[in-house]
Amino acid sequence: xxxxxxxxxxxxxxxxxxxxxxxxxxxxxxxxxxxxxxxxxxxxxxxxxxxxxxxxxxxxxxxxxxxxxxxxxxxxxxxxxxxxxxxxxxxxxxxxxxxxxxxxxxxxxxxxxxxxxxxxxxxxxxxxxxxxxxxxxxxxxxxxxxxxxxxxxxxxxxxxxxxxxxxxxxxxxxxxxxxxxxxxxxxxxxxxxxxxxxxxxxxxxx
Numbered sequence: 001x002x003x004x005x006x007x008x009x010x011x012x013x014x015x016x017x018x019x020x021x022x023x024x025x026x027x028x029x030x031x032x033x034x035x036x037x038x039x040x041x042x043x044x045x046x047x048x049x050x051x052x053x054x055x056x057x058x059x060x061x062x063x064x065x066x067x068x069x070x071x072x073x074x075x076x077x078x079x080x081x082x083x084x085x086x087x088x089x090x091x092x093x094x095x096x097x098x099x100x101x102x103x104x105x106x107x108x109x110x111x112x113x114x115x116x117x118x119x120x121x122x123x124x125x126x127x128x129x130x131x132x133x134x135x136x137x138x139x140x141x142x143x144x145x146x147x148x149x150x151x152x153x154x155x156x157x158x159x160x161x162x163x164x165x166x167x168x169x170x171x172x173x174x175x176x177x178x179x180x181x182x183x184x185x186x187x188x189x190x191x192x193x194x195x196x197x198x199x200x201x202x203x204x205x206x
Contacts, residue, residue, distance in 0.1 A: 031129060031198075031199045031200065031201040032129050032130055032131030032134075032195070032198030032199045032200065033127060033128060033129030033130070033131045033132045033135055033195055033198055033199075033200045033201070034127075034128050034129055034200065034201045034202070034203040035125060035126070035127050035188070035191055035192065035195070035200060035201070035202055035203060036125070036126045036128075036202070036203035037123065037124070037125060037126070038093070038124040038125065038126045038176065039093075039124075040091050040092055040093045040119070040124050041078075041091070041092045041095060041096050041097040041099075041100060041117075041119045042089060042090065042091050042092075042097070042117070042118050042119040042122055042124070042178070043089070043090040043091075043097060043100050043101060043104070043115055043116065043117060043118065043119075044083075044087065044088075044089060044090075044114075044115070044116045044118045045058070045066075045087070045088045045089075045090055045104065045113065045114070045115050046086055046087050046113060046114040046115075047086060047108070047111065047112065047113040047114075048086060048111075048112060049066070049068055049085055049086055051111065051112075053110070053111055054108065054111040054112075054113065057107045057108050057110070057111055058104075058107070058108065060107050061103045061104045061106070061107035061108065062076075062078060062080060062090065062103075062104075063076065063077075064076045064080065066080055066082075066088055067080055067081070067082040067088070068082070069082065070082060071153055071154055071155045072152055072153060072154065073152060073153075073154045073167055074152075075152070075169060077092060077093070077094055077095075078090050078091055078092035078093075078094075078095065078100065079091045079092070081154050081165060081167060082154065083156065083165070089118075089165065089178070090104075091124065091178075097117040097119050098117075100115075101115055101117060120181070121180060121181050122178050122179065122180060122181060123178070123179055123180075123181050123184040124176055124177070124178050125176070125177040125178075125179065125184075125187070125188065125191070126174060126175070126176055126177075126203075127174070127175045127177060127191065128172050128173070128174040128175070128203075129172065129173075129198075129200075131195070131198035131199075131200075132172075132173050132174070132175055133145075133149075133173060133175075134198060135191060135194050135195045135198060135200065136159065136166070136175065138160075138194045139158075139159050139160035139161070139190065139194065140157055140158065140159045140160075140166070141157065141158070142155055142157050142166065144168075146171075149168055150168065151168050151169065151170060151171055152168070153167070153168055154166060154167035154168070159177065159179075159187065159190075160186075160187060160190040160191070160194070162179055162180075162183045162186065162187050162190075163179075163180070163183075164177050164178060164179045164187070165177070165178040165179075166178075
């Protein structure tokens with residue numbers, strides 16, 4: 001089944017989340033966190049961050065600067081996540097990968113770059129709620145204390161034996177977790193199990 005807005009394949013995890021509904025020991029208790037799939041287009045962009053021409057062209061294509069500070073991201077539309085000195089992940093909830101790729105290629109054609117559609121190979125999860133960081137801490141060595149991991153921060157790390165990109169998008173707190181599609185089913189089940197004591201709920205796709 002294809003998502004008509006972004007032309008993305010819907011993921012079978014939606015059925016899993018719907019079937020689980022709530023993993024809480026006490027379903028009537030207020031949820032400490034919720035987990036949902038966030039459908040978005042994703043582009044991997046490579047380029048020379050020391051080239052002012054490349055940076056200027058990317059700004060025109062995306063409507064914002066590429067983040068140059070390690071482990072940070074920009075929350076505009078599209079969102080842009082720092083992955084390395086010459087690598088970024090572009091994520092959009094509004095535009096398709098084809099639209100993003102076309103605009104990047106139009107603006108960056110005079111510069112050395114690589115832009116690759118990775119949306120079909122990755123899944124974006126949204127983990128929100130007061131106990132979201134407690135759940136992540138069960139399987140990740142990053143320090144999610146607000147003094148150390150703040151809104152606008154992102155990091156590539158391990159979570160429950162999977163490689164992920166974790167970003168804090170709001171002080172709710174709300175975390176976005178990007179994971180390879182082949183590991184997504186396992187990670188969702190791991191999160192549901194780990195969040196059971198906190199009344200983790202399974203939410204609708206966004």
